Amino acid sequence: MADKTQTLQQQVYAALAEERKLSIVGGGSKAFMGRQTDVETTPLNLSEHTGIVDYQPVELVLTVRAGTPLKEIDAALAEHNQCLSFEPPHFSARSTIGGTLACNQSGPGRPWTYSVRDQVLGLRLINGKAEHLHFGGQVMKNVAGYDVSRLQAGALGCLGVITEVSLKVMPRPASSLTLVQVMDLEDAIPYMNQRAGEPKPLTGACWVDGKLYLRLAGAQSAVEATAHHWDGDVLEDAGDFWAALRDQKLDFFAGDAPLWRFSVNSTAANPPMDGDWLVDWGGAQRWYRGEATMGDMEPLAEAAGGQVSLFRGGDRRGEVMHRQAQPLQQIQQRLKQAFDPDGVFNPGRLYSWL
Amino acid sequence: MSTPTIDRAELARQFRTFIDPAFVIEDDETIRPYECDGLSMYCEMPWLVVLPETVEQVQQAMRLCHEHKVPVVARGAGTGLSAGAMPHAEGVVLSLAKFNRILQIDPLARTARLQPGVRNLAISEEAAQYGLYYGPDPSSQIACTIGGNVAENSGGVHCLKYGLTVHNILSVEMVTVEGEKLVVGSDALDGCGMDMLALMTGSEGLLGIVTEVKVRLLPKPEQAQVVMAGFDSVQNAGDAVGGVIAHGIIPGGLEMMDGFAIVAAEDFAQAGYPRDAAALLLCEVDGTAEEVQEHIEQASNLFRSFGATSIRVSQSEEERALLWKGRKSAFPAVGRISPDYYCMDGTIPRRHLAYVLTEMQKMSEHYGLRVANVFHAGDGNMHPLILFDANVPGEFERTEEFGGAILSMCVNVGGCITGEHGVGVEKIRQMAIQFDDLELAQFHALKAAFDPDGLLNPGKGVPALRHCQEYRSLEHKAHAAEA
Ligand SMILES: Cc1cc2nc3c(=O)[nH]c(=O)nc-3n(C[C@H](O)[C@H](O)[C@H](O)COP(=O)(O)OP(=O)(O)OC[C@H]3O[C@@H](n4cnc5c(N)ncnc54)[C@H](O)[C@@H]3O)c2cc1C
Ligand SMILES: Cc1cc2nc3c(=O)[nH]c(=O)nc-3n(C[C@H](O)[C@H](O)[C@H](O)COP(=O)(O)OP(=O)(O)OC[C@H]3O[C@@H](n4cnc5c(N)ncnc54)[C@H](O)[C@@H]3O)c2cc1C
Numbered sequence: 143m144a145d146k147t148q149t150l151q152q153q154v155y156a157a158l159a160e161e162r163k164l165s166i167v168g169g170g171s172k173a174f175m176g177r178q179t180d181v182e183t184t185p186l187n188l189s190e191h192t193g194i195v196d197y198q199p200v201e202l203v204l205t206v207r208a209g210t211p212l213k214e215i216d217a218a219l220a221e222h223n224q225c226l227s228f229e230p231p232h233f234s235a236r237s238t239i240g241g242t243l244a245c246n247q248s249g250p251g252r253p254w255t256y257s258v259r260d261q262v263l264g265l266r267l268i269n270g271k272a273e274h275l276h277f278g279g280q281v282m283k284n285v286a287g288y289d290v291s292r293l294q295a296g297a298l299g300c301l302g303v304i305t306e307v308s309l310k311v312m313p314r315p316a317s318s319l320t321l322v323q324v325m326d327l328e329d330a331i332p333y334m335n336q337r338a339g340e341p342k343p344l345t346g347a348c349w350v351d352g353k354l355y356l357r358l359a360g361a362q363s364a365v366e367a368t369a370h371h372w373d374g375d376v377l378e379d380a381g382d383f384w385a386a387l388r389d390q391k392l393d394f395f396a397g398d399a400p401l402w403r404f405s406v407n408s409t410a411a412n413p414p415m416d417g418d419w420l421v422d423w424g425g426a427q428r429w430y431r432g433e434a435t436m437g438d439m440e441p442l443a444e445a446a447g448g449q450v451s452l453f454r455g456g457d458r459r460g461e462v463m464h465r466q467a468q469p470l471q472q473i474q475q476r477l478k479q480a481f482d483p484d485g486v487f488n489p490g491r492l493y494s495w496l
Numbered sequence: 497m498s499t500p501t502i503d504r505a506e507l508a509r510q511f512r513t514f515i516d517p518a519f520v521i522e523d524d525e526t527i528r529p530y531e532c533d534g535l536s537m538y539c540e541m542p543w544l545v546v547l548p549e550t551v552e553q554v555q556q557a558m559r560l561c562h563e564h565k566v567p568v569v570a571r572g573a574g575t576g577l578s579a580g581a582m583p584h585a586e587g588v589v590l591s592l593a594k595f596n597r598i599l600q601i602d603p604l605a606r607t608a609r610l611q612p613g614v615r616n617l618a619i620s621e622e623a624a625q626y627g628l629y630y631g632p633d634p635s636s637q638i639a640c641t642i643g644g645n646v647a648e649n650s651g652g653v654h655c656l657k658y659g660l661t662v663h664n665i666l667s668v669e670m671v672t673v674e675g676e677k678l679v680v681g682s683d684a685l686d687g688c689g690m691d692m693l694a695l696m697t698g699s700e701g702l703l704g705i706v707t708e709v710k711v712r713l714l715p716k717p718e719q720a721q722v723v724m725a726g727f728d729s730v731q732n733a734g735d736a737v738g739g740v741i742a743h744g745i746i747p748g749g750l751e752m753m754d755g756f757a758i759v760a761a762e763d764f765a766q767a768g769y770p771r772d773a774a775a776l777l778l779c780e781v782d783g784t785a786e787e788v789q790e791h792i793e794q795a796s797n798l799f800r801s802f803g804a805t806s807i808r809v810s811q812s813e814e815e816r817a818l819l820w821k822g823r824k825s826a827f828p829a830v831g832r833i834s835p836d837y838y839c840m841d842g843t844i845p846r847r848h849l850a851y852v853l854t855e856m857q858k859m860s861e862h863y864g865l866r867v868a869n870v871f872h873a874g875d876g877n878m879h880p881l882i883l884f885d886a887n888v889p890g891e892f893e894r895t896e897e898f899g900g901a902i903l904s905m906c907v908n909v910g911g912c913i914t915g916e917h918g919v920g921v922e923k924i925r926q927m928a929i930q931f932d933d934l935e936l937a938q939f940h941a942l943k944a945a946f947d948p949d950g951l952l953n954p955g956k957g958v959p960a961l962r963h964c965q966e967y968r969s970l971e972h973k974a975h976a977a978e979a
Contacts, residue, residue, distance in 0.1 A: 198847065200741055200742045201845050201876070257685070257686065259686070260659065260662075276931075277935070279911065279912045280845065281875075281910070282875035284912040284914070284915060285648065286913050286930050287931060287939055287958065288703075288939055289694045289695055295694065297689070300690070301690065313746065332604065335605065335606075338606065339628070341715040341716060341717050342784060343783070360783070360787060361786065363784075364790075366786075367784060368784065405682075405686050407605055407683035409602070426684060427685070448683055448684030448687070449682060466689060469676050469678045473672075473692070474690060476945035477690065481938070481941075493689070
């Protein structure tokens with residue numbers, strides 16, 4: 143529990159003065175993410191910059207330093223029967239809230255219970271001029287100024303160092319139950335979407351290994367009544383299944399084969415690639431294991447109404463994120479320039495051109 | 497910002513070469529309705545109003561204005577409450593009114609593809625045949641457009657549970673200041689790289705012109721029921737709101753009204769509100785039939801334990817509609833008892849509610865102006881309505897001062913100057929209280945990444961730094977004087 147803002151700011155000053163580049167490290171648990179580059183960088187470590195700054199359960203608002211490990215946050219919220227509704231993946235015990243936001247990582251409930259980006263209310267950020275700035279706030283509705291807070295989601299730290307985050311938190315569902323049934327992938331995709339169109343307390347829909355898993359969560363009466371009408375067997379120890387899915391601990395994720403993430407239209411036909419698939423988010427997030435090139439994958443993702451990234455393994459010297467249309471690439475380069483004119487932070491980590 | 501390199505007549509002539517001449521408006525009489533938005537105290541006559549009918553025309557219009565350094569103000573329905581759509585005296589108003597088609601509804605994917613001028617309510621009306629609806633429901637939803645909603649990141653009474661515009665859209669097609677068309681977002685729930693879709697949402701027409709929007713639709717809840725609870729103190733009502741939320745219930749809507757607003761609304765709508773209550777809560781619970789029953793019981797018991805003096809649970813759809821009617825007509829109801837009213841929009845951490853309302857009452861006496869409060873209690877978004885008479889010299893100026901003082905107080909208790917109506921022209925001075933110069937400079941740099949010449953909606957959203965010091969020192973003096 144310590145406020146290291148000044149130290150962090152000084153490190154950015156020093157890097158500017160000495161013309162060094164910095165790589166921002168949260169827990170280092172997502173070091174596999176992003177591109178590998180030859181640019182020499184000094185680590186800027188947030189793992190000491192931790193602690194809950196303010197937590198008001200009745201307001202549903204939590205303000206926390208960016209280096210705080212997710213497990214510490216979970217524990218504090220659990221005391222008040224609340225949670226981070228976006229179920230952030232705990233890739234390791236050190237995974238931090240800052241890294242989670244920078245990587246925009248949300249778990250299985252994302253289509254129903256919001257994403258980390260959705261739940262961000264405000265943050266503090268050290269920009270590339272070593273200025274410590276605040277954006278947004280600690281209240282649920284705030285439209286003063288541009289939404290610089292949510293802009294950080296997915297930016298992988300290329301716009302600045304997030305030092306503090308305010309988030310909307312949610313009550314834990316009173317009860318939860320998972321139904322499992324055998325189904326082909328082709329049938330599972332429309333089926334998940336149909337179920338998601340019903341006004342029932344669905345909060346998870348995943349297909350893996352020939353089986354479809356549907357999670358119901360909310361008021362006990364609603365969960366039980368829905369389970370009664372829907373097909374499938376009740377899954378024992380369902381919590382373990384969803385945690386393993388969230389943290390990529392299922393067998394599907396084991397081994398060294400490259401892991402590709404497709405974020406697509408939930409109803410799209412699955413891309414025609416032989417090999418292992420896992421479908422999550424009711425069809426909107428699909429994982430693929432296997433050798434391929436970005437150039438092969440991008441058209442498939444676009445045909446499915448979305449984008450692809452090389453999440454883990456494979457060639458990390460090329461691009462690992464879906465290409466951006468030319469005018470958008472240009473605007474993002476200008477935004478980088480606006481926040482980090484000397485290009486101090488995470489050079490080339492998100493894209494070679496950023 | 498530079499001055500235009502073309503004169504008005506020539507600009508109009510050039511517009512007429514590619515936009516239907518009937519929709520290039522030059523005469524004062526036809527322009528007049530465009531001189532302001534919903535905040536009619538701020539008005540300005542523009543050079544021209546144009547109503548393009550295709551995205552290509554929007555692109556061409558932007559190219560023309562860009563080439564000649566002519567400011568452009570986008571306009572939806574003009575229901576904005578911060579003078580965001582107020583014209584520029586040497587600029588063009590680009591109305592999206594002709595873009596009013598729902599392009600596609602995909603019931604299985606639960607999405608709708610919309611032109612920017614589609615009215616908010618029209619989306620839910622069209623989606624109803626599939627058992628779906630669009631979540632954000634601003635009180636202006638009969639009139640306001642989805643393009644305006646994106647520009648303001650609009651909310652509504654249901655946003656505690658269902659989120660704001662930013663939580664309910666998938667992609668936006670926009671035209672840049674140079675006339676280039678691009679799409680931010682996709683059919684997916686996220687994309688690679690920084691979140692440009694979030695940045696566009698709430699950008700008040702300063703970063704680009706929205707020409708198409710794809711929104712997510714939600715399954716219509718099986719059932720919804722309202723509990724109305726009267727309290728004899730604002731403090732108790734505020735605590736009750738916290739109590740419900742701490743108990744783990746997220747109501748579909750949770751609204752509060754103060755004594756003044758209760759009486760005005762009751763006179764107007766005869767909804768059966770307790771006229772003697774100091775505060776009224778409307779708590780709507782929705783979901784499956786079982787869930788609603790469970791939560792309504794819990795909420796009613798909680799309200800009782802927090803000292804509710806009266807409780808009523810809606811027993812039919814008609815009764816639910818009636819209970820809401822009072823709340824939804826609160827603005828016109830107040831409009832009936834005062835020649836003019838001015839709606840503020842600060843957000844506060846809810847625990848400071850009683851303090852803020854008490855202070856506001858003191859200010860009301862200090863400025864000699866009455867104030868009524870309707871309040872999105874669940875998320876802390878306040879809408880104090882200051883009652884005034886624009887025909888009394890000096891009264892509007894005092895109203896503005898009163899409003900400014902309320903916003904300062906919101907910031908001082910840890911809140912913000914605008915929850916959902918935007919900064920526009922109206923709150924541009926208060927931006928200097930919520931943000932320091934470095935932060936404002938960062939906003940300007942961000943804007944320049946999209947619009948280096950500052951042609952899109954100039955003078956709105958973010959104040960020029962030189963004005964901020966002045967305002968802060970005035971504020972400081974005012975505080976010193978009060979103390
Ligand atoms: C492309 C990619 C591939 C990944 N592959 C793997 C993998 O194979 N295995 C695995 O276990 N994890 C992987 N990760 C996960 C990731 O590195 C972290 O495990 C996870 O995001 C938890 O956060 P962290 O605190 O450990 O962040 P870190 O891993 O330290 O950082 C993740 C990213 O966020 C940035 N960041 C962190 N904190 C901040 C901050 N406060 N302000 C600004 N930027 C910040 C970092 O610069 C980095 O770009 C990957 C991440 C990415 C982006
Ligand atoms: C009685 C009343 C009740 C209201 N209740 C609510 C409420 O509950 N919640 C809420 O959030 N708001 C509310 N509002 C405010 C207002 O309705 C919203 O801000 C609404 O989103 C504005 O939409 P519009 O189409 O009228 O936009 P306009 O007023 O026409 O424009 C608003 C802003 O958006 C920009 N803009 C408009 N269209 C585009 C476009 N296509 N591309 C780029 N920029 C564009 C304009 O330049 C301007 O800055 C209320 C207003 C009234 C009058």
